[in-house]
Amino acid sequence: MPKGKIKIIKSRSGVLKGPVFFLLFCSLLFSAATVSAFEAKVRYVIDGDTFILANNKHVRIAGIDTPEIGRDGKPDQYYAQQAKSMLNKLILGKRVRIEYAGKGTDRYKRIIGWVYVDDVFVNKRMIRNGAAFFYFHKGNDRGKQKLLLQAQRKAYDEKKGFWPFIGKLKKYNKPWVGNKNSRRCFLTGDRYAKKISWRNKVKFSNLGEAFYDGYSPARHLNFWPVVK
Structure with a gap:
């Protein structure tokens, strides 16, 4: 074989083997890496965990939850405006870097992401300042979720x-009562608490213990107080 040429090997099934397959594999990896994160300017902040980019894409900050701002005549939840x-102050009008989390988008077609501005990890900062609480998701990065839980414990303490x-x-x-599988918790006696299998059930004397272990209240409980 002449020097400088790469031999292309095909199996009977037609699948490429050897150097060509390796190059294609590397190319795919590089392409995936380039689309896993991007930078954009923040145009508007909706609430403590959601904002809009200059291209009108909506972003939901991954791994956190903040009190809801009231809409359609409903009152704000406690600490919603502060969040x-x-x-x-952290991101409005600034260029942020967003890394896709989990599946990348949610059912509302919002981008779900780990957000950075300069050297600040926004997800963590919101929790560390007591403006958000940790919200576990199975598909999210374990290392980042561990950082968020540690930040929550410090803010709590x-x-x-x-x-x-x-x-x-x-x-x-x-x-x-907490569910080890979902990391959601329920008041004792709640209908969903009764459905948790004994293997996944964990008991807490109060909600503080649950938060400290990385559990968060199930949304249907409407636990968070509103501003009257």
Whole structure:
């Protein structure tokens, strides 16, 4: 074989083998890496965990949840405006780097991402300041989720943001039941709590213990108080 030429080997099935297959494999890996993250400017902040880019794409910050801002005449949840204000200061008008998390988008077609501005990991900063709580998802990066939970424990211990007020609520100080599989928790006696298998069931004397272990209240409970 003349020098400088690469031998292309095909199997009977027609699948490429040897150097060509290796080059194609590397090319695919490179392509995947280039689309796993991007940079864009933030045009508008909707609330503490959602914002809009200059190209009108909506972004939901991965691994966190913040109090909801009231819409259609409904009142804000406690600390919703403070969380929005904090995110505004961090990212509004700035160019951010977004790494896709989990499946990349949710059912509302929003981008789900790990967000960075300069050297600040926004997801972690929101939790660390007590403006958001950790929200576990199976498909999300384990290392990043571990960082978020550690940030939550520090915010909780230091009584940052909403934690002092939330800790005084009546429901907060009742027994809760967690699901090891989903990392959601329920008030004892809730219909969904009764459906958790004994293998996945974990008991907490209060919601603080659940938060500390990385569990979050099931949404249907409407646990978070509103501003009257």
